[in-house]
Amino acid sequence: MTALDQKFAALAADNAPGQEVRQDMSGLDAVMKGGLFNGTPVDFSHGDVDAHPPTPGSAEAWQAGFEVGGQQAYTEYRGAAAIREKVAARLAEFTGHPLSADSELIITPGTQGALFLALGATVTNGTKVAVVEPDYFANRKLVVFFGGEVVPVALTYGGQGSDNGPDLAQLEAAFKSGTEVLVFSTPNNPTGVVYSAQDIAAIARLASSYGVTVIVDQLYSRLLYTGESYTHLRADPQAPGNLITIMGPSKTESLSGFRLGVAFGTAALIERMERLQAIVSLRAAGYNQAALETWLNEPEGWMDARIAAHQAIRDELVSLFRAAGIEVAVPQAGSYVFPKLPDLSVSPEVFVQLLRRQAAVTVTPGSEFAPGTRDSIRLNFSQDHEAAVAAVKRIIEMIERYKA
């Protein structure tokens, strides 16, 4: 195996959301118990933008961008200045901290693009990077791709209130032993844990005192459920000197088909990210950038309705899992649930394939998010409410069928 073979073996993407169609499912029949279920297929690997459609006006904004022509097609690599001005002002208000549109913001092809650029700008051969477990699966892959070393930090997510959060002792130990970068998501993907004000303050203090660069993925921070509160690291008085915050309209706002994200924070890092973007993909598609006109600028009441719709789905799915005796944490924000499977007669990976084959339900295996969460499955419940409920009932029946 060459160095490149190894590098790309670590990037295996067959279980990544949306890629399941490329799996070889022959051989599954030998272990199958019982027949197929009837019911609407549900793909919980990503949100359903037909059930929760894109922000009103987004397609019209695209069309307006197209009609602007060349100026909109060929923006600066960091994105069109006029759009950055508007978005920066709204992000400053949302996060409670000022933001320079000129030097502290870059528009990227999706939040995935933002994460790639942020880690590319801060990780090279030998860089130690603290990665929370479980967390978004690409974080670890990106660190390895850039030649860095993953230093795991455990996240508690099954507990009540302040029990949840990162292991701060592990985090400080990592920082003490030469970790230069911390990357994490809050709300956490896949568990829906929102880092508490205390945890965010502690991260700010520790990162500042050890000189650690922090990349915080706040993709789901707008989809916050009743009674929850959210703390923005960048607004902390002790926020670290090197800090990148990542957001985007792909999830809550259902603009995933536009591939738009933003990264904002330390100017020197944004400058590096733009240099990298220049060789990666030049810029987020010019006409698509125009759709950011609608972002953080939705019609009155639109976001409340979207949150309410998701909260109702969340509550019903969590009740169903719990009534069946399946452990699941209640997500505080976002649209992921991460139930834990009981012992089964097949491996979790095979069970996930059987779910798709027998029950027309696609979920993402927990092994994508941390080595230690192999026995969990992630569901993005941004789906048609009724279809999601029916699909979770099928998952529960499948669990009963395959229980060890």
Place this chain on the structure above:
Amino acid sequence: MTALDQKFAALAADNAPGQEVRQDMSGLDAVMKGGLFNGTPVDFSHGDVDAHPPTPGSAEAWQAGFEVGGQQAYTEYRGAAAIREKVAARLAEFTGHPLSADSELIITPGTQGALFLALGATVTNGTKVAVVEPDYFANRKLVVFFGGEVVPVALTYGGQGSDNGPDLAQLEAAFKSGTEVLVFSTPNNPTGVVYSAQDIAAIARLASSYGVTVIVDQLYSRLLYTGESYTHLRADPQAPGNLITIMGPSKTESLSGFRLGVAFGTAALIERMERLQAIVSLRAAGYNQAALETWLNEPEGWMDARIAAHQAIRDELVSLFRAAGIEVAVPQAGSYVFPKLPDLSVSPEVFVQLLRRQAAVTVTPGSEFAPGTRDSIRLNFSQDHEAAVAAVKRIIEMIERYKA
């Protein structure tokens, strides 16, 4: 300077097309001779999609993709299967060699995205990569970013017919001494040289016999002028076993604002590229992929008219430069000219800034394409014909004004 500082110093993008707006131009007044010119500003750093508008139907195809909804938003990372089927068939016909839509094609965010993925899939720490000089500026930057080593191969472009082309002796010497990858563009960017059938055959033979992976950027291969012929490396009977061809609709077809490109060739490399795309930006924007419906599928006569319009501009600009005694090769394809500046009283970099300040003309300095072409400037002449002619007249007057 840290390892990351060095890595990003090598990615300086201030002179990259479209980024000139971020330059510090203070201090220019001290060397300025004479006043400002009147005239329509012309940005030769990229094509003018207002003068040469996007393929008919492209915006409508986007709208149709948006209306398809979730299925179009969340395609496989390598792109929507139905679109790949159509594009693969058209590319097979265009290049004269079969192509599997399932395993040999990936849709990317622009051809820049395709180049990034192709080099990322083939270059790691220590990989020796043959890079033609001059050639597209990102090629060298990408090799360095991935930790590879650039092995330069000279291109002759000022000569007549078969004088032009890569130095095959240098190429073989590079292959003999451990070079594992060759990347080049034909038509060459910035000179417009089309590699001859003989040169393509020689590259095929050499790459096959030394086991070298080849990445060939054919972005401009459709904009071929009267009397010229084009040879596709992938159709050569001795084409190398590891070969990626890159194309896209950003230039000739003016779909740059959609950020769409394709890479096609060896299935194992396409598979790697998809794994990399999964952590870089997931996929080309889903709705945008729908615009590929129009690609290689334009209305009858549309491409002929586009070629004729560009050929007329090319002929007039070349005549103007030559009448002023300025050396310039006639591009055989594409929309770049690469005239050589005479000795000036200011450096070529400062002259390029003065052109923008005094003459409202933006060009790309030759140093972006090779260390040895500092005294040339690149013009993308896909512009309004009259405005381009007037702007070149201003360039010529500026050259007179600053002649050493």
